[in-house]
Amino acid sequence: MDFRLTDDQRALRAGMRGLLAARYPRERLRSLADADADVDAGAPGGPPTPDRGLWQALGEAGFFALRLTEQDGGAGLGLPEAVLLFEEAGRALLPGPLVATHLAAGLVPGAAEGACAVTALDRPGAAEHLASAEAVLLLDGPAARALRLRPGGAPRALRARPARSVDPTTPLHLVRQLPRPSKGSITTLPADASRLRREAALLTAAQQLGSAFRTIGLAVSHARRRSQFGRPVGAFQAVQHLCAEMLVRAELARTAVYAASLSAEADGPAEIATAKLLADSAAIRNARDCLQVHGGLGFTWEADVHLHLKRAWLRAGQWQSAAESEELLANTLLHEASHLPEGHHASDATDVLDAENVTA
Amino acid sequence: MDLTLTKDEEDFRDRLRAWLHDTLPRLPPEPPADDWPARRAHDSAWQRALHDAGYAGLHWPAHAGGQDATPTQHLIFIEETERAGAPYVGANFVGLLHAGPTIAAEGTAAQRARWLPPILRGDEIWCQGFSEPDAGSDLASLRTRAVRDGDSYIVTGSKIWTSHAEIADWCELLVRTDPAAPRHHGITWLALPMNAPGVTVRPLRTLAGTTEFAEVFLDDVRVPVTHRVGPENDGWRVTMVTLSYERGTAFAGEVVACRRTLTRLARTAHANGRWDDAVLRRRLGLLHAEFTTLWRLVQWNTCEAAHAARTGSNGAPGPGASVFKLRYSQARQELYEAAAEVLGPQSLDTRHEWTAQRLSSLSYTIAAGTSQIQRNIIAERILGLPRGR
Numbered sequence: 201m202d203f204r205l206t207d208d209q210r211a212l213r214a215g216m217r218g219l220l221a222a223r224y225p226r227e228r229l230r231s232l233a234d235a236d237a238d239v240d241a242g243a244p245g246g247p248p249t250p251d252r253g254l255w256q257a258l259g260e261a262g263f264f265a266l267r268l269t270e271q272d273g274g275a276g277l278g279l280p281e282a283v284l285l286f287e288e289a290g291r292a293l294l295p296g297p298l299v300a301t302h303l304a305a306g307l308v309p310g311a312a313e314g315a316c317a318v319t320a321l322d323r324p325g326a327a328e329h330l331a332s333a334e335a336v337l338l339l340d341g342p343a344a345r346a347l348r349l350r351p352g353g354a355p356r357a358l359r360a361r362p363a364r365s366v367d368p369t370t371p372l373h374l375v376r377q378l379p380r381p382s383k384g385s386i387t388t389l390p391a392d393a394s395r396l397r398r399e400a401a402l403l404t405a406a407q408q409l410g411s412a413f414r415t416i417g418l419a420v421s422h423a424r425r426r427s428q429f430g431r432p433v434g435a436f437q438a439v440q441h442l443c444a445e446m447l448v449r450a451e452l453a454r455t456a457v458y459a460a461s462l463s464a465e466a467d468g469p470a471e472i473a474t475a476k477l478l479a480d481s482a483a484i485r486n487a488r489d490c491l492q493v494h495g496g497l498g499f500t501w502e503a504d505v506h507l508h509l510k511r512a513w514l515r516a517g518q519w520q521s522a523a524e525s526e527e528l529l530a531n532t533l534l535h536e537a538s539h540l541p542e543g544h545h546a547s548d549a550t551d552v553l554d555a556e557n558v559t560a
Numbered sequence: 561m562d563l564t565l566t567k568d569e570e571d572f573r574d575r576l577r578a579w580l581h582d583t584l585p586r587l588p589p590e591p592p593a594d595d596w597p598a599r600r601a602h603d604s605a606w607q608r609a610l611h612d613a614g615y616a617g618l619h620w621p622a623h624a625g626g627q628d629a630t631p632t633q634h635l636i637f638i639e640e641t642e643r644a645g646a647p648y649v650g651a652n653f654v655g656l657l658h659a660g661p662t663i664a665a666e667g668t669a670a671q672r673a674r675w676l677p678p679i680l681r682g683d684e685i686w687c688q689g690f691s692e693p694d695a696g697s698d699l700a701s702l703r704t705r706a707v708r709d710g711d712s713y714i715v716t717g718s719k720i721w722t723s724h725a726e727i728a729d730w731c732e733l734l735v736r737t738d739p740a741a742p743r744h745h746g747i748t749w750l751a752l753p754m755n756a757p758g759v760t761v762r763p764l765r766t767l768a769g770t771t772e773f774a775e776v777f778l779d780d781v782r783v784p785v786t787h788r789v790g791p792e793n794d795g796w797r798v799t800m801v802t803l804s805y806e807r808g809t810a811f812a813g814e815v816v817a818c819r820r821t822l823t824r825l826a827r828t829a830h831a832n833g834r835w836d837d838a839v840l841r842r843r844l845g846l847l848h849a850e851f852t853t854l855w856r857l858v859q860w861n862t863c864e865a866a867h868a869a870r871t872g873s874n875g876a877p878g879p880g881a882s883v884f885k886l887r888y889s890q891a892r893q894e895l896y897e898a899a900a901e902v903l904g905p906q907s908l909d910t911r912h913e914w915t916a917q918r919l920s921s922l923s924y925t926i927a928a929g930t931s932q933i934q935r936n937i938i939a940e941r942i943l944g945l946p947r948g949r
Contacts, residue, residue, distance in 0.1 A: 201569070201632045202562050203856075203863040209561065280561045420943050435946040437932075440939030444886075447938055451883045452853050459856040462563045474849040526845030527838075530826070533848055534835070537827035 203458070205284070212281055215261075216288040223257050224292055226504070232295065233368045233507055250296030250317055250329060259314020263298075264305040272306055273313075279399065279461040283406040287457075290410030290483075293507055295369040297329045299403045300337050303396050307389045308335045308346050318346075319354070321375060322397055322519060326363065330354045330373040337389075339397050340378050344389040347379065357385070367510040398472050401519040402460055405475040408483035408515050409457050411508045412450040415483075415490035418505060419443055422494050433493070442493055446486045453482035470532045473525035480522060483512035563859065565632070572629075573636050579613055580644040587647065593770055593916070600685060600727040603650035607682025616680040617660070624664035625676045631866040635812065635859060642816035649813070651724050655679040655686035657810045659732040662749070666790045666798050675730070675751065687728035689719035689752065689776055690799070697933050699734075700743040700796065704778060706735035706750065708785070713737070713750065715758075715781045721927070725761045725774035728754050733783075738793050747795035751787040758782075768919035769910065810928075811888055812858045818895055819851045821914075825895075829902045843898050850891045857884050882942070886934040889924035896921045 205213070228251075258264065266282050268274025275281075282302065289298055300320035301311050310316035319329050320337035330336070333354050338345040349357055360373035379386060420443055423434030433439050453475070460475035487509035491498035498505050516522065565573065587606065591598035610616045619634035620626020629637070649656055660679045663671055678684035695702040704717025715735055722731070731752040738746030752759070758781035763771040790798040826844060829835040861880055896918035900907035907915050925931045939945045 201565060201635075201859065201863065202867075203860045204867060205561055416943070420945060423945060432946050434939075435948050437936065437939075437948045440943075440945050440948050441932070441935040443943055443945060444935035444938035447943060448883050448887050451880070452850070452857065452887060455856045455860050456849070456853040458561055458860075459563065459853070462561055470848075470852070474852050477846065477849045478853060523842065525849070526842040529845035529848040530841040531845075533823055533826035533844060534830055536823045537830065540823055540827060 209281060209284055212277075213284045213288060216263075216285045217291075219257070219261055220288060220292040220294060223254050224294055229293055229369065229504070229507065233501075250332065255296065255301075255314045255317060257314070258298075259312065264302050264314055265312035266302070266305075268306045268312060274305070279402065280458065282403060283457055283461040286403045286406035287410040287413075290407030291414045293369065293411065293414075293504075293511055295329075297333060298407070299400050302403065303400060304335065304337055304346070307344070307391055308337075308348070310334070320400065321358075321378060322393075322400075324376050324378060325374070326372045326514070326517065327354075327358070327360060327375050328370050328372055328514070330358070330360055330375075331362075331371060337396070338378055338386065339393040339400070341381070342393055344391040344393040344396050345381065345386050346389055347386050349385065365514075367507070367514045369507065370511065370514055372514075397519060398468055401476045402457070402472050404515050404518050405453075405457050405460070405472075405479035408479035408512060409450070409453050411512055412446075412453055412479065412482035412486040415486040415505060415508050416443065416446045416450055418508075419446060419486075419490040419493040422497075426495070433495075439493060442489045446489050449478075449482040449486060453479040470529060473520060473528045476520045477522055477525040477529070480512070480516040484509065484516060487512050565636070569630075569632055569636060572633050573640060576615070576637060576640050577644070579615075580640060580646060583609060583613070584644055584646055590647070596724075596727050596771075600651050600724075603647065603652055604682035604685070606647040606650075607652050607656075607680075611681045616682075617656075617676075620660070620664055620676075620680075624660075624672055625680050626664070631862045634809065635862055638809065638813045639816050639855075642813045643820065645820075648817075651685050651727060652679070652682060653810075654688045654724065654728075654732065655684065655730075658688055659686040659730070659751075662732065662798060662801055663751075663789055665801050666749075670786075671751075671789060684729040685724060685727055686730045686732060687722050687724045687754070687776075689722055689731045689733040691721045692718060693720050697930055699799075700747070702734055702736060702747065704733070704735050705739070706737050706748060706783070708737070709782075711785050712782045713748075713785065713788075715750070715752070715778045715783055717778050719776040719778070720764070721773050722761075722776050723773055725754070725776050726763060726771075730754060731776065734795055734799060737795075741793060744796045746793055747799070748792050749789045749795035749798045750783050751789065752778075752781065752783055753787075756781050756783070766920075767922065768916060770916075770920075772920070809858065809862065811885070812855075814892070815851060815854045815858060815888065818892060819848075819855065821895060821899070821917075822847055822851060825899055825902050832902070832904070834902050834904070840898070840901055843894075843901070847891065847895055847898060850887070851895075854884065854888050854891060857887075880942075882929075882934045882937045885929065886931055886938070889931060892924050893921045 262275045263285055265274040266277050270276045297317055297319040301318045304311035304318040306312055308318050311318050316334040317329060317332055318335045318337060319327055319333040320339055321327050322339040331352055334349065334351055336347040336354055338347060347357060355373050358375050360375045363372040363374050365372040423439050423443060424432050426433050456475040456478045460471040463471050487505055490505045491509065494503055494505055497503050591602050614627065617626035618629040618637050619631065622628045656679060660676060663675050690699060692702050692704060706713035706715045731754055733750045733752040735748050735750055736746050737748040758779040760777040762775045764773040764775055766772050834840055861884060864880065896914060899914040900918055903912065903914060906912055910916060936948065940947055
């Protein structure tokens with residue numbers, strides 16, 4: 201057992217960070233945010249989302265094909281490596297339907313190379329980047345399905361209504377009903393939808409993790425720079441303790457996400473629910489605390505922190521909400537309890553029976 | 561990243577499971593919490609059983625009488641013994657987890673030979689004399705004095721929050737040997753025999769109603785210089801080794817135990833109807849996530865520490881242990897709050913195990929470095945924020 205990253209994994213992560221620094225610097229994020237591209241999601245005239253050049257660069261770097269075998273044009277790597285790349289994407293707030301396109305690699309032509317953008321729905325609700333997607337994964341049932349269309353056709357095909365997205369870099373549509381299996385342009389894919397949903401939850405958690413660490417960096421650098429009462433605000437314990445709790449959350453989330461990427465086969469649903477639950481919470485609460493550390497500046501459009509918070513809200517509602525994760529984990533406990541052997545501990549004897557007798 | 565076990569580690573786990581399966585049913589029942597002599601006898605018998613089976617000091621180095629097991633084997637040991645419901649380390653806590661590792665790391669060959677084998681056999685119990693009434697979080701301000709007199713130190717002062725003092729044979733004691741030196745540089749680590757003339761132990765009753773701790777008064781107690789571990793005035797560094805052990809794997813077994821408790825909570829809640837409350841169910845689900853991840857964090861920290869040891873640092877856990885300590889102490893309190901919710905009115909009866917645990921859990925965010933101190937450590941040493949006040 202060595203839980204730490206291997207040298208190859210570190211190199212992979214560094215490569216992704218370098219790619220994003222070159223292709224998606226902060227100015228790109230800001231120009232997207234400042235254009236407030238969501239007003240007419242995907243409407244002609246607005247900036248293309250996702251950025252096709254960047255999408256192809258990600259495809260060439262193997263971001264989408266990462267887990268395909270080398271014969272299939274992939275890198276033959278696994279979920280642990282995918283998680284590291286998605287963590288970097290989350291750190292940079294990279295927009296686009298990254299998870300769905302990654303999952304579609306090998307299933308939808310063009311996805312692996314970044315030649316097309318694929319979004320996904322597992323239930324009625326908010327769909328990201330729907331107007332620009334060439335395919336939609338439909339993961340509501342036992343078998344995965346794909347709806348293939350020309351760009352711009354998906355909102356109409358799904359009778360989706362554009363939303364004014366809370367996240368200015370992620371256009372959203374609201375879908376009331378998923379199409380029936382029989383519909384003409386829908387094909388059934390040779391993939392288990394429940395496995396894809398679990399992987400989607402894990403990769404989404406990895407993005408949340410990256411964001412949770414990024415907001416620590418933003419908070420700490422602000423707290424060191426900003427001076428009040430004649431010293432950096434980061435020298436006040438009240439501020440220090442906010443930052444310390446941010447790190448605790450992020451470290452716990454990191455541990456959960458990495459562990460789930462390793463044991464997704466063995467203890468899949470519970471480990472992934474754990475990862476999603478803790479990473480969502482870390483991303484949202486860290487963004488909140490980062491905003492607080494920024495003081496008045498945190499309430500402005502100009503600071504990046506609101507972009508992290510809004511993206512975190514969006515991701516937290518995708519695939520597996522906190523309520524769903526917690527209920528799943530509670531049920532796992534109950535299942536374990538039904539197999540619980542009677543312990544040798546004296547304390548075990550005080551369990552149910554004594555609990556009932558003690559006040560009788 | 562790899563969480564799989566090697567063939568050797570799997571074999572180790574299988575042998576341990578078989579041994580626990582044979583041994584645990586033959587153990588006597590746990591004695592009452594307040595019967596300290598009986599608890600000592602019980603804990604010592606368990607330690608002796610571990611010793612005779614070759615499991616004592618598993619991860620200690622061979623020169624300290626240990627088995628030189630890998631960190632992974634040590635974690636397997638912690639996980640399997642807790643899962644099987646084996647006795648807790650109990651009265652041997654200080655010896656096995658603080659004083660012993662300190663002596664192993666800093667003691668002379670003669671000191672190791674004198675003190676370590678009885679710890680490993682469960683023959684001698686140690687307690688810890690660090691905190692003082694005026695030196696808690698600010699441990700370096702401790703004032704218990706030791707003045708050199710020939711081959712002895714004459715020690716005068718008082719210590720507080722000393723667990724197991726009433727039944728201990730030895731106390732790992734921090735004393736001030738140079739009052740003129742800067743605070744951290746005038747401290748020395750001594751092994752104090754608890755039966756020495758001038759040692760008075762007064763039990764402290766905790767809010768749980770038990771006597772887990774004691775005050776220890778030292779009036780001109782003579783301690784031989786040969787009982788000093790490490791150089792004179794170097795006790796702070798020696799102690800930091802101990803404390804970082806305390807924050808490393810010391811609570812690992814408890815995380816496994818909490819995870820078991822959580823399953824039993826689910827069973828009880830299901831039996832008494834509380835399971836129908838979605839708010840409570842979700843709380844238990846969240847705690848499941850927290851404790852599962854705290855165990856993973858133990859594995860992570862262990863791997864980091866093992867790597868640090870391989871690459872030349874002293875193998876003591878890094879400041880990442882503060883992250884664990886901070887979250888674990890909170891999660892443990894939340895667990896027993898949830899237990900009270902499951903029990904309902906029964907939680908008001910202190911005879912219930914979970915009520916006793918609810919009370920004792922209140923010490924966790926205070927002992928071994930308060931949560932506030934842990935946050936200071938994280939903010940300043942890990943995040944690099946300016947020194948606060």
